[in-house]
Every structure is written in C-alpha cells, then in structure tokens.
Amino acid sequence: MRSWIKSLLGALPVIVQSALGQNVIDLTGDGWTVSSKALNISAPGYLPSQVHLDLYNADVIDDPYYGLNDFNLRWIANNNWTYTSDPLPGLSTNAKESWLVFNGLDTFATIELCGKFVGTTDNQFRQYTFDVSDIVRSCHGDPTLSLNFGSAPLIADQIAEDPASEKWPYGPQQVYEFTNRWYIRKEQSDFGWDWGPAFAPAGPWRDAYLVQFEKEESIYVLNTDLDIFRQGQINHEIPDQTKPWVVNASIDFLGSLPDKPSMHIVIKDTESGKPLKSAALENVYTSGQTITGNINIDADAPDLWWPTGMGKQNLYHATITVGGSGQKNPLASVTKRTGFRTIFLNRLNITDEQLAQGIAPGANWHFEINGQEFYAKGSNLIPPDAFWPRVTEERMQRLFDAVVAGNQNMLRVWASGAYQPDFIYDIADERGVLLWSEFQFSDALYPVNETFLEDVAAEVAYNVRRVNHHPSLALWAGGNEIESLELPLVQEADPDNYSYWVGQYEQLFISLILPLVYENSRSISYMPSSTNNGYLWVNLSAPVPMAERYDNTTDGDYYSDTDHYNYDSSVAFDLGSYPIGRFANEFGFHSMPSLQTWRQAVDEDELYFNSTTVMLRNHHYPSGDLSTHNFKNSSMGMSEMTMAVERYYPIPNKEDSVANFSAWCHATQMFQADMYKSEIQFYRRGSGMPERQLGSLYWQLEDIWQAPTWAGIEYDGRWKVLHYVARDIYQPVIVSPYWNYTTGDLEIYVTSDLWVTARGTVNLTWVDLSGNPISGNANTPTSTQFTVGALNTTKIFGTTVSDLDLSNKTNAVLVMSVHAQGHLPNAENGAVSTFIHQNQFTPVWPNEVTLVDPKVEVSYDQGTGLFTVEAKNGVSLYTWLDYPAGVVGYFDENMFTLLPGEKRKIGFTVQTDETGGGWVEGVTVQSLWDQTTK
Ligand SMILES: *[C@@H]1O[C@H](CO)[C@@H](O)[C@H](O)[C@H]1NC(C)=O
Ligand SMILES: *[C@@H]1O[C@H](CO)[C@@H](O)[C@H](O)[C@H]1NC(C)=O
Ligand SMILES: *[C@@H]1O[C@H](CO)[C@@H](O)[C@H](O)[C@H]1NC(C)=O
Ligand SMILES: *[C@@H]1O[C@H](CO)[C@@H](O)[C@H](O)[C@H]1NC(C)=O
Ligand SMILES: *[C@@H]1O[C@H](CO)[C@@H](O)[C@H](O)[C@H]1NC(C)=O
Ligand SMILES: *[C@@H]1O[C@H](CO)[C@@H](O)[C@H](O)[C@H]1NC(C)=O
Numbered sequence: 001m002r003s004w005i006k007s008l009l010g011a012l013p014v015i016v017q018s019a020l021g022q023n024v025i026d027l028t029g030d031g032w033t034v035s036s037k038a039l040n041i042s043a044p045g046y047l048p049s050q051v052h053l054d055l056y057n058a059d060v061i062d063d064p065y066y067g068l069n070d071f072n073l074r075w076i077a078n079n080n081w082t083y084t085s086d087p088l089p090g091l092s093t094n095a096k097e098s099w100l101v102f103n104g105l106d107t108f109a110t111i112e113l114c115g116k117f118v119g120t121t122d123n124q125f126r127q128y129t130f131d132v133s134d135i136v137r138s139c140h141g142d143p144t145l146s147l148n149f150g151s152a153p154l155i156a157d158q159i160a161e162d163p164a165s166e167k168w169p170y171g172p173q174q175v176y177e178f179t180n181r182w183y184i185r186k187e188q189s190d191f192g193w194d195w196g197p198a199f200a201p202a203g204p205w206r207d208a209y210l211v212q213f214e215k216e217e218s219i220y221v222l223n224t225d226l227d228i229f230r231q232g233q234i235n236h237e238i239p240d241q242t243k244p245w246v247v248n249a250s251i252d253f254l255g256s257l258p259d260k261p262s263m264h265i266v267i268k269d270t271e272s273g274k275p276l277k278s279a280a281l282e283n284v285y286t287s288g289q290t291i292t293g294n295i296n297i298d299a300d301a302p303d304l305w306w307p308t309g310m311g312k313q314n315l316y317h318a319t320i321t322v323g324g325s326g327q328k329n330p331l332a333s334v335t336k337r338t339g340f341r342t343i344f345l346n347r348l349n350i351t352d353e354q355l356a357q358g359i360a361p362g363a364n365w366h367f368e369i370n371g372q373e374f375y376a377k378g379s380n381l382i383p384p385d386a387f388w389p390r391v392t393e394e395r396m397q398r399l400f401d402a403v404v405a406g407n408q409n410m411l412r413v414w415a416s417g418a419y420q421p422d423f424i425y426d427i428a429d430e431r432g433v434l435l436w437s438e439f440q441f442s443d444a445l446y447p448v449n450e451t452f453l454e455d456v457a458a459e460v461a462y463n464v465r466r467v468n469h470h471p472s473l474a475l476w477a478g479g480n481e482i483e484s485l486e487l488p489l490v491q492e493a494d495p496d497n498y499s500y501w502v503g504q505y506e507q508l509f510i511s512l513i514l515p516l517v518y519e520n521s522r523s524i525s526y527m528p529s530s531t532n533n534g535y536l537w538v539n540l541s542a543p544v545p546m547a548e549r550y551d552n553t554t555d556g557d558y559y560s561d562t563d564h565y566n567y568d569s570s571v572a573f574d575l576g577s578y579p580i581g582r583f584a585n586e587f588g589f590h591s592m593p594s595l596q597t598w599r600q601a602v603d604e605d606e607l608y609f610n611s612t613t614v615m616l617r618n619h620h621y622p623s624g625d626l627s628t629h630n631f632k633n634s635s636m637g638m639s640e641m642t643m644a645v646e647r648y649y650p651i652p653n654k655e656d657s658v659a660n661f662s663a664w665c666h667a668t669q670m671f672q673a674d675m676y677k678s679e680i681q682f683y684r685r686g687s688g689m690p691e692r693q694l695g696s697l698y699w700q701l702e703d704i705w706q707a708p709t710w711a712g713i714e715y716d717g718r719w720k721v722l723h724y725v726a727r728d729i730y731q732p733v734i735v736s737p738y739w740n741y742t743t744g745d746l747e748i749y750v751t752s753d754l755w756v757t758a759r760g761t762v763n764l765t766w767v768d769l770s771g772n773p774i775s776g777n778a779n780t781p782t783s784t785q786f787t788v789g790a791l792n793t794t795k796i797f798g799t800t801v802s803d804l805d806l807s808n809k810t811n812a813v814l815v816m817s818v819h820a821q822g823h824l825p826n827a828e829n830g831a832v833s834t835f836i837h838q839n840q841f842t843p844v845w846p847n848e849v850t851l852v853d854p855k856v857e858v859s860y861d862q863g864t865g866l867f868t869v870e871a872k873n874g875v876s877l878y879t880w881l882d883y884p885a886g887v888v889g890y891f892d893e894n895m896f897t898l899l900p901g902e903k904r905k906i907g908f909t910v911q912t913d914e915t916g917g918g919w920v921e922g923v924t925v926q927s928l929w930d931q932t933t934k
Pocket of ligand 2: 159164165166183184447449450451452
C-alpha cells in the first residue's frame, strides 16, 4: 500500500554531479521533517511528497482514500505545513554561485535557507530557481532548507475577497467543493471534481536540487526544448512530407557561457544504436539564459515514429552538448529520446476535392500523422491519483498496457489535472499512444491581469519546452470546455457584457498562449479550448492571432468536435440523440466500480447501493460547496444509474445483500458499456458518412479513486465492463447493428479504419435462446460478401424488425461475425492480416429477452494457462469472467455472447498478483441469466 516510498531515492543528500566545476546536491529522498506548529504535529517527510502522504506514512492519519476521509481530512488543507531538511552536508560555503532549483512546489511556498528568506512561489506547474549565493556564503551553523506551504484553499479565498480581483457573474464558474480555484495556478481538480475527492494537497511534489558553481563558464541545464519539424512547417498548416527535417535544440541553463559557445548533436537509433547524424548545430545563438541551434536532416533519412496499430514506434536518442569554441570538455550535455513524425490537427476548411468525395461542407476536425489521416480511438486521461508523488512508473506502465491492449491510440490529457511528468510521455512514446495535451484550465473563466498572465506565460513556456521532444505529444489545447460551455453560460448570465468576457477569453487563450506555443514549437497544433467550431483565419501579426469561428456556421454543415452527455437514460440508445460532428472528444455515463474495489474503501456493513459512504463518494452531482452531506445531489446520480438499469436490464434481487450489491454494480457497468458501444459504433460509422467523423475519445479512461464515475478502469487497474467492450469495438474492422427502435429499421454495417480497402464475409445467424437456429434465418441472408473502403463504412444489410420472420421477438438473437482481409497501416513486407469481429443484436432490450439458464461454466488448464468457457444449455448473453481481489490484470476477451456447444479458450494477463497464483481458483463466470437469479 505504501510502496510509493520505495520508488524514491535514498537519504538526502546525493551529490549527482561534481565534475565540470559544479556541485549538485540532490534534495530528493528522506532527510526531511514535515510539521505544523499550529497543530503541534511533526513527522518524517520526503521529497518529492505531499503532506497527506507523509502523515499517512507516519501513521498520523488513516488512509485518505478510506470511507469519508476526503471530508474528515480537510483540516490538512486548511493549515500551513513546513518541510524542513536535515542539515545539508556537502554544501560548499565558498562557491562562486549557488542556486536552488525546484521542479515543482505545490503551491504557495515561502522558502528559507540557513534561516534566511529566499523567496516565494505561487504556481504548482512552474520550475523555480533562486540565487542563494549570498545566503550560502554567509551561512553559519547548520545549513537547513525550509519550505513553508500555505493553505491553497484559504489563499484562493483571500484573493477572491480582494476588491481588486476579477469577479465573474454566477454561471460559468463551476464550483465542486473548495471555492475560488480559478484564482490560483494549482491542479484544479484538487478542489474537487465530479469524479474525484478534494484533498487540496500541499508539498514539494517534484524533485529539487541545490546547484553550486565553483568557477566561471559552468552551466547547469534546467530544461531542453527539442523541436523536430519539416522545413517550413508552421503549426496550423499541413506539413510538407517531402521537406527535410529540421532539428532545433534549445537549452535553458543556469550559470554562464564562454564568449563563443558551440552546440553539437549526435542522434542515434535507440534500438540499433546506428548513428543518424553527428554534427555541430548551426545558427547557434544565446538569448538570456537560453542557447539555441539547429540542423537539417534529409527528408527520408530517419525511420518515422507511428502510433500503435499504424506502424513501428521508431525512437532516437539525441545528445546535445554545449561547449566553448574549440573547447574539448563540454560544459553540459543532455540526452533526450525522441522521434521523427509530424502530427497535425487539421481544422482547415473543407476543400473542393473533399466536397467531390461526398464530404459535407464546413471544416475538417481530425488528426493527421505523417501526412495520413487516421481514426483516433481512445479516451480521456484524468489524474491517476489525487497525490501525484505516489504515481509510479510501474503503475503507469500497467495503465498504458491496458490502453494499448484496449486498441486505443490516443488519450486526451484533460485540462485540470497536472501537466504529465516526462516519464508518462516516455511510456506513451514507447507504446505509440498519442497524447492530446491541454493547459490546466477548466470549466471557468480566468483572471487576465498582468501578474496572472506573466505567471501563466512562465508555466506555458516551461511545459511546452519540457515535453516538446516526445513524439507522442499530439496537440496543445488551451483548456477544457471553456469555449463550448463557459462562454455560453456567461452569455446567458451577463448578455450585456458578453463581448467583454469573450475578449478576456481571447486575451488568455489566444493572444497570450498561442504565440508562446508557436515560439517554442513549430511541430504542434494549437487550439484555444477542447471543443470548438474551428477558426476562420490565423494571422500571427493580429492582436488576436486566431479568429475563432464561434457560431459563424451554416446550418447542416459540420465544423466541430463534439462533447455529449445526456443523463436521461430513456434516450441512451436513441441514435438520433447523438451529436453528428467531425470528432467525438467526450461522451459518457457513470457506473459503479466492482465489489472488489468497493471493499478497498468501504466498511462491510456499508456495502449496499445507497449506503451513506457509497452515496457520498458519488460526486455526481457535486455538492458545489464544502458540505459533507451531499445526499441531495449524490442521490440524483445514484438515481440515474438505477433508472438506467431498471429500464433495460433485469433488476438484481438477490437474497444475499452483498451479492445483490455486486449484481447492481455489475448492472450499472453493463449499461455503461452498452451505451458507449452504441455511441462508438455510431461515431465510427460516421467515417463513411458526410460528416467524415474521425475520432472517438470517451470520458474517461481511469479512476482517481474508488467511486462511481465514468471510468473504464478502476483505481487499482481492474477493468470495468466498459474497457473490455471498448477494446472490442475499437478493433480495426467491426460489424455493427444500427437500429432505430422507434421505426424498427435495422441496418448492419462493416466499418474499417484501415488505410486500404478490406474485403471479406459477414455471417448472420439467428438463433433462439436455447441456441436453435431460427427457421429461414428470419428472412436474413446467412452470409454476405463485402468490400469496405479505407477509413470507411459499408452497409451490408437493411431490413425492418417487422419484416424479419420471427415468431417471438423476445426469443431471438442475431449473431454477426465478420471475417475480413486487409493490410494494417505500414504492415511489414505488406503482410495481409485477417480481422475477425463478432457482435450480436436482440430486437428487444435485455430485460425483455426470454432468457434460459445457459449453464455457463469455466475451467482452468494449468498446462496452457487458459480458461475454457462453455455454455452447456443455451445462449449465454453478456458472458462475464470475474477474478478475485488480490490480483489485477485482464482476460483476452470478456462480456461476449456464447452459443451452446461453443468452447472459448481465454487467457489472462497478470499485472500484479498478491495471491501467489491462488487467484485462478477464484475465477468465476456468469451471464445475463445470473442477474435474474435469487
Ligand atoms: C503560511 O504559508 C504562506 C505561504 O508560504 C505564508 O505566506 C504565510 O505567512 C504562512 N503563515 C504561517 C502562519 O506560517
Ligand atoms: C491578479 O490576479 C491574481 C489572481 O486573481 C491575484 O492574485 C493578483 O492579486 C492580481 N493582481 C493584480 C495586480 O490585480
Ligand atoms: C473558411 O471558411 C469561412 C466560411 O465558413 C470563411 O469565412 C473563411 O475565410 C475561410 N477560411 C479560410 C482560411 O479560407
Ligand atoms: C463571427 O466571427 C467573428 C470573428 O471571429 C466574431 O467576432 C463574431 O462574434 C462571430 N459571430 C458569431 C455569431 O459567433
Ligand atoms: C428513427 O426514426 C424516427 C422516425 O422516422 C426519426 O425521427 C428518427 O430520427 C430516427 N432515428 C435515427 C437515429 O435515424
Ligand atoms: C438509490 O437512491 C436513489 C435516490 O434516492 C433512488 O432513486 C434509487 O432507486 C436508489 N437505488 C437503489 C438501487 O436502491
């Protein structure tokens, strides 16, 4: 449970670099004390860490994630906490220069060294450096460092009370728990969100160093911006794939350079070690504390980096050294792992050529990798933990394994968590997962005074430069839902001053941030807010360089990506209720986590659907304040899930109350997965419709804690039904029904996101629930051949349910299976792949089906390590394999339809196992039938 500590370094201090006339003292590790004078608490501390984690580790508090501790522990956030280091040995008192370097302080810190004031911080997302040369030189006694963290909620409230601070009309400023988050630069979801707790943690959450220079002409690298783009490339235009690559390296440093500094680069293939380039950089220049140079590389020389499913993730190591002219010993050297690719968000107007292809007028809204448009399949990444210091690389490796296993090639890194650490981008680079990244602004309007904008500018420049070398970086967006949601809300609240508020929006998200992105990256597209209608024009010398299209649209044309939530489950499967757009970047419905996960956080006697703890951990809908009795709003969310289950699925009614709770949790997950599947099928089919829809990113990939949320993966990594179902429907070639339940119209489509035509056969088989064939196959062809174009869909059958020859609609299942041949993008040696996908359709809702007990059973074969699932007596719908607590991993497939006599062999990928292999004994199988039994 506390294994995060193990991943941290040993005792402080570690001298990481003593050559080159500098002394770098690593401040990470133990050797710290965290204390509160006011509360008379003192405990061992760590760096990086946060107060909650250190107090938990020292047994001062109970597990913050247990029960209602998110309410009980608010006293931590409401107090000041001081991190004090042990005396820093190894500190030289006669160094020429001494600097403190903090890669992340959360958030309001007053820093003292040797008892003397050093400075203050107010932005969680910035790197801070302080010149402490004089303090170190005059330090007598024990040199200790202290970081006094103020209470972020109290400081935000104080700023709000200042008459000089901006005040917004009621409406656009969404409050979850703690108020006034928009005044401060701290992870916004720390103040509460509808899927998470509100701990508002504080502490030195990233690494820190004390850097000393012994001599002149010595530098320490703070940050490196490596930008790789096609010659002439500019962020908002289609990159020309025939042009040479430009590698631009720009290093931010402490210290001083000789008069004529030089830069050299060596680029090697990561896998083979083969050199690609070794040369002096050209056009080297220094501006302030930054040195920059560049070099060209032949257009076809590097092997390209591709996202997963589209080719190899070719990576290169680039080592950049900085030296004097003709100087042998370099002053500094940095190595970044990178890749060659262009990634472009195309929001250009639809061209005549596209119109001629049948694409509806308006604007594009899709991504292109290395000049090729593709279907983006994925979900939204929220902060994986309320406490970042315990997010380990191992945990993120497991999460990204699940992403890739889930056939997802893109995640949207939602704005108002934190900028992802480099190690997460590294994992994404290796796995081929594109990360649409956002600046940390969400569901509010933000201040635009000069101090605030300067602070944001430093934050933006630092983070753009820090992560720009990662080939997985796909996009920068200004913030979440600001243009599509908060502007309409402020228009409603304050129509007379609407243009004033729009002006503020543009000042921050366009006039300030856009140029900062462009100055630091030629390779990444920028848009001001997550969901939008695109722009009319870009003019980099205009005061507002990107003119948003807003509502300058023509009815019937398509311009935008879409964001869709509807908690009225009566229309959950009404295809006409889904938005038609170019790309779906958010959509969803919440569900309960599994019983195994609830047990991590809730007492046994509270394991029922609407128990106090379960209900109050549901923050949909949020309290909107610090109330610890949010029954009114939480019960609306509980009721939405309940109604969705009652509408479409058998209602669990088990005698054993825990078993009943588990069946209810499972039922909410089945609904969630079915609804997402229905939407994903609809969006993917749109790739072949006039809207030319090219993306589906559902809300949300994973959980921050154990609670009812939109997640497909629970807090410890266990997959909900959703992640399995999304994996299935994100396969390259799928067969799917398109059912208008009002008219009875039923169409069947094959949809493919391959880049070439695929061909094959679809088999359509009607059976009754006992598994017997329905005579005449209910007027349906048993088999049909098809051809489906690149990134396209093809209708293979159409009918109406009333024309189907079915004696009893409630006793009928259509099993659809597609068998297709095609090429995966960039397949090695042009290899042909076979794509198989199975789907099913019942002409009534699951709770109307005349179920029979399928007598579904599972057995385990020690030899092969495979489970065999078999239905001995009837059709097993919603076949679900479950595994016990103590192990985390995933089955090869799950939540499928099994016909009697069929034996399905299924493997399980173990991610963590605390049962010593004993978990295999606890694997169970159930089907929809089991939801009906006592
Ligand atoms: C609390 O911390 C803030 C930020 O560092 C500081 O300004 C304030 O003086 C501190 N208050 C106390 C009582 O330590
Ligand atoms: C600017 O706004 C920030 C955040 O609201 C506030 O802390 C600061 O005091 C303001 N500065 C001025 C000069 O108004
Ligand atoms: C795109 O189309 C709009 C009309 O929807 C037009 O106003 C705009 O000038 C066009 N932009 C460009 C760059 O051609
Ligand atoms: C149309 O676009 C212009 C220029 O961006 C903008 O000022 C105006 O508000 C937009 N009109 C509507 C109705 O959105
Ligand atoms: C289903 O048919 C009804 C009646 O014709 C129509 O109003 C509705 O839009 C249709 N839904 C879809 C998704 O086509
Ligand atoms: C849970 O509570 C909500 C709100 O009172 C109610 O509508 C719903 O029926 C309850 N659900 C269950 C499964 O008892």
